[in-house]
Amino acid sequence: MKKFVFPFLMITILASCNSEDVGTSLSGMADNVKNAMFILGGPGGSRDTVQLDESNAFSYDFTELENAANYYIMSNKETFTLYIAPDMKLDVFFNQTNFLESLNFAGEGSDINNYLADKARAVNLRLDSADWVQDAESFIEWGLGILKKQQDLIAAQIKDNAEDAFWSREEGEILYTWVGWMGSYAMMYKYYSGGEKPELPEDFNSYRDNLDLNKPDYLDSRAFANYLTKAVREESNNKFTKLTEENPEVAVNKSLLNLETGVSMLTNEKVRNHFLLTTITGKMSWQALTELDEEIAFFKENCKDEESIAKFEEQYAAWEKLAQGAQAIEFKGEDLKGNVVNFSDFKGKYVYVDVWATWCGPCKYEIPFLKKLEADYHDRNIVFLSYSIDDDKEAWLNFVPEKELGGVQIIGEKGWKSALCLDYKVRGVPTFMFFDPEGKIIDVKMSRPSSQDTRDAFDSYDDFFKRKDKSIIRTNLSVE
Numbered sequence: 001m002k003k004f005v006f007p008f009l010m011i012t013i014l015a016s017c018n019s020e021d022v023g024t025s026l027s028g029m030a031d032n033v034k035n036a037m038f039i040l041g042g043p044g045g046s047r048d049t050v051q052l053d054e055s056n057a058f059s060y061d062f063t064e065l066e067n068a069a070n071y072y073i074m075s076n077k078e079t080f081t082l083y084i085a086p087d088m089k090l091d092v093f094f095n096q097t098n099f100l101e102s103l104n105f106a107g108e109g110s111d112i113n114n115y116l117a118d119k120a121r122a123v124n125l126r127l128d129s130a131d132w133v134q135d136a137e138s139f140i141e142w143g144l145g146i147l148k149k150q151q152d153l154i155a156a157q158i159k160d161n162a163e164d165a166f167w168s169r170e171e172g173e174i175l176y177t178w179v180g181w182m183g184s185y186a187m188m189y190k191y192y193s194g195g196e197k198p199e200l201p202e203d204f205n206s207y208r209d210n211l212d213l214n215k216p217d218y219l220d221s222r223a224f225a226n227y228l229t230k231a232v233r234e235e236s237n238n239k240f241t242k243l244t245e246e247n248p249e250v251a252v253n254k255s256l257l258n259l260e261t262g263v264s265m266l267t268n269e270k271v272r273n274h275f276l277l278t279t280i281t282g283k284m285s286w287q288a289l290t291e292l293d294e295e296i297a298f299f300k301e302n303c304k305d306e307e308s309i310a311k312f313e314e315q316y317a318a319w320e321k322l323a324q325g326a327q328a329i330e331f332k333g334e335d336l337k338g339n340v341v342n343f344s345d346f347k348g349k350y351v352y353v354d355v356w357a358t359w360c361g362p363c364k365y366e367i368p369f370l371k372k373l374e375a376d377y378h379d380r381n382i383v384f385l386s387y388s389i390d391d392d393k394e395a396w397l398n399f400v401p402e403k404e405l406g407g408v409q410i411i412g413e414k415g416w417k418s419a420l421c422l423d424y425k426v427r428g429v430p431t432f433m434f435f436d437p438e439g440k441i442i443d444v445k446m447s448r449p450s451s452q453d454t455r456d457a458f459d460s461y462d463d464f465f466k467r468k469d470k471s472i473i474r475t476n477l478s479v480e
Contacts, residue, residue, distance in 0.1 A: 024062040024084060027107075028092035029055065030075070035096065039074040042084075045416040047391050068166070075099050080120060082113050083166060111160045115153070123150055125177065132188040136200050139185055147178040165220060172218030176227045182207050183230070214268035228266075228275065236261040255283060256294050263302055273305040281315045285427060286445055289319055318425060322444045328435050331420040333387055333410030336400060341410045343385075344439060350382040350461070352446070352454075353433040355426055357390050358399045363430040367403060369449035374406050377458060381437065383408060389429065391415045 026040070033056050040060060041047045052058050068085035073092070078099040084090065088109040095102035100120060105113040123146060134142060154170060182204075189198040213231060218224040236258040243252055259279060266272040280299045283292055296316075303309055321329070332342045343351070354370060356363035374384050384407030390396040393411060400409050412418030420426065424433065424444055432446040434457065447453035 024065045024086055024088050025059060026062070026084065026090050026092060027057070027059040028094075029057040030093070031056070031095045031102070032097040034076060038096075040071060041074065042071040043069045045389075045391070047415075080117065082116060083109065085109060085166075108160075111158065112164070112166050115157045118157075119150065119153055122153060127181065127188075129192040132185070132192045136185070136198050136204060140182075140204075143178055143181050147174065150174045165217075168217035169220040172215065172221030172224040176218070176221060176223035179207065179211065179227055180223055183227075213266060214271050216268055216270040216274075219271065219274050225274075225278070228271070229279075232262040232265055232275065233258060235265060253294055255292075256298060259295060259298050259302075269304070273303050273308045276303045277305075277308040277312060280312060284315060284319050285425065288445075289316070289323060322424060322441060324441055324443060326441045328439045328441055329419075329423040331387075331412075331418075331423065333412050333418075333420075335408070335410050336397065341408065343435075346383045346385070346408075347439050348381075348437050350380075350437060350442075351435040352382060352384050353435070354384070354386045354449075355389060355420065355424075355431040355433070356386060356429050357388055358392075358395050359390070360429045366430055366449050367405065371406060373449045373454065376455075380458075382458070385410070387412060387420060389415050389418060389421060389426075 030038070030052060033052060036052045036056070037049050038052075039047055040050050048060070050058050050060055062084060065084065065086050068083065070081050071084050072079050072081045073094075075094065075096050076099060080100060080103060082090075082092070082105075089107050090105060090109045090113065091107040092113070093102075093104050093106070100117070103117040105117070125146075131139075131142070151171075151174060154167070154174065159167060186198055186200065190196060211227075213228050215224070236254070239261060240252055240254055240257055243250055259276065262275045262279065263272060266275055276299050280292075280295060283295060289296075299312065300309075303312070320326075328343065330343055332340055335341050352373075354363075354366070356366075358364075370384065370386075386405065386407055386409050388396045388409070388411040390411060396411050399405075412420055415421075416426075424431075430448065431444075432448055432454075433444045434442040434446040436442055443457070447457065
C-alpha cells in the first residue's frame with residue numbers, strides 16, 4: 001500500500017516543537033492542496049475548521065480534552081476517524097487528492113492511528129443491501145472473513161504500548177461488531193429483500209455460545225456495550241414472558257426486572273457496576289425521577305463502586321434541577337435578524353420549546369405536526385419557540401424561510417455545546433420542553449407535536465392558566 005512520503009525535515013521540526021508543548025496537540029501538513037482547510041470533528045457533534053498556513057502546515061491544540069476520544073478529519077468530503085488521548089502529540093500528513101490512501105502519522109499515538117488508517121484501507125465496515133441479502137451460509141462465511149482480516153491486522157500491529165486501553169477496546173469492537181451483524185442479519189435480510197425471511201441453519205445462533213459478557217477490558221467498546229445491554233434485555237424479556245404466562249394478573253416492573261436480570265448475569269464487579277450505572281442514568285434521561293423509586297433503590301443497594309455512585313449522584317442532582325416545578329434555567333439565541341432572544345422574554349406565557357437541527361430527519365418529520373399545533377392553539381396563551389443547534393448557521397437561515405416555519409425561530413451559539421444543551425442535558429434531537437407562565441418547568445421530556453399526548457397536556461390547563469388534575473404522558477424517540 002503506497003503511503004504519502006513526507007519530508008524528514010518537517011517531522012524533525014514538528015517533533016521538536018511538540019516536545020516543548022504542554023497538553024494535547026495535532027500537527028501536520030497536506031500535499032496537493034485544493035482547499036486550504038479541513039474539518040476536525042469530535043465528541044458531542046463539535047466541529048472546527050482547521051486552516052493550513054502558506055506552507056500547507058497546521059497545528060491544533062485540544063485545550064479541554066480530559067479523556068481519550070474519537071475525532072474525525074474531513075478533507076474534500078472524505079472522512080477518517082482518528083484517536084486522540086490526553087497529552088498526545090500527534091503529527092499527520094496527507095495528500096488532499098488521495099486522502100485515505102495517503103494518510104500517515106508520526107509522533108505519540110502514531111501506532112494507533114496508523115493502525116486505524118490501515119484498517120480503513122483494508123476493511124469496509126459499511127454494509128450495503130447486497131451484503132445483507134446473501135443467503136445465510138454465504139453471510140456467515142463473508143462475515144467471518146472480515147472478522148479474521150481485522151483480528152489478523154491488530155495482531156500484526158507493532159504497538160508502542162500493548163497495555164494501552166485502546167487495544168483491548170479495539171479487540172472488543174472488532175468482535176462485537178461482527179456479533180452485531182450476526183444478530184441483525186435476519187431483520188436486515190427481511191428489510192432489503194422486501195419482506196422475505198432468510199432460511200437459517202439450525203446452528204446459526206451458535207456464534208453466541210462462547211461470548212463472555214464479563215470482560216471489563218471491553219467496556220469502552222460501543223459494540224460490546226450495546227450487545228451487553230441487548231443480551232440482558234433479551235433474558236429479562238424471557239423472564240417477563242414466563243412470569244406473565246404463569247400468572248396473567250401479576251404486576252411486574254419490567255424496568256426493575258431488567259436491572260435484577262443484569263445483576264444475576266454479570267459476575268464481574270466492574271462490568272456489573274457499569275451496567276447498573278449506564279442503565280439507571282439512561283432511565284433518568286427519559287423518565288421522571290419520581291417514576292424510578294424502585295430502580296434507584298435497587299441501584300443503591302447493588303452498586304458498590306464509589307466512582308459509579310458519585311457519577312449517579314451527580315446525574316441525579318442535575319435531573320432534580322430539571323424536575324417539574326423547578327425554575328427554568330435561562331437560555332438565549334439569535335433570531336433570523338441577529339437579535340438576541342431570551343427565554344425570559346416570554347414570561348407570562350406558556351412556552352413549548354423544540355430543540356432541533358436542519359440535518360435531523362426526525363426533526364423535519366415533526367414540522368408539519370408542529371405547524372398544525374401552532375395553528376390550532378394560535379389564540380391561546382402559548383409561544384412556540386424553536387431552538388436550532390445547527391453548526392451551519394447559513395443552512396438554518398435558508399431552511400427556516402424556505403419551509404415557512406412559524407413561531408419564534410432562534411439558533412444557539414455553540415451547537416451541542418450551547419448553554420441550553422448543557423443545562424437541560426439534551427442528548428438527542430428533536431427534544432421538546434414545556435414551561436409555565438412563571439418560567440417554571442412543566443416537562444423537559446415533553447411529547448412530540450405528532451403525539452396526542454401533547455394536545456392532552458395542553459388541554460389539561462383551563463385556558464392555559466389553571467392546571468387540571470391530569471398527568472402528562474412522555475415519549476422519548478430522540479435520535480443520537
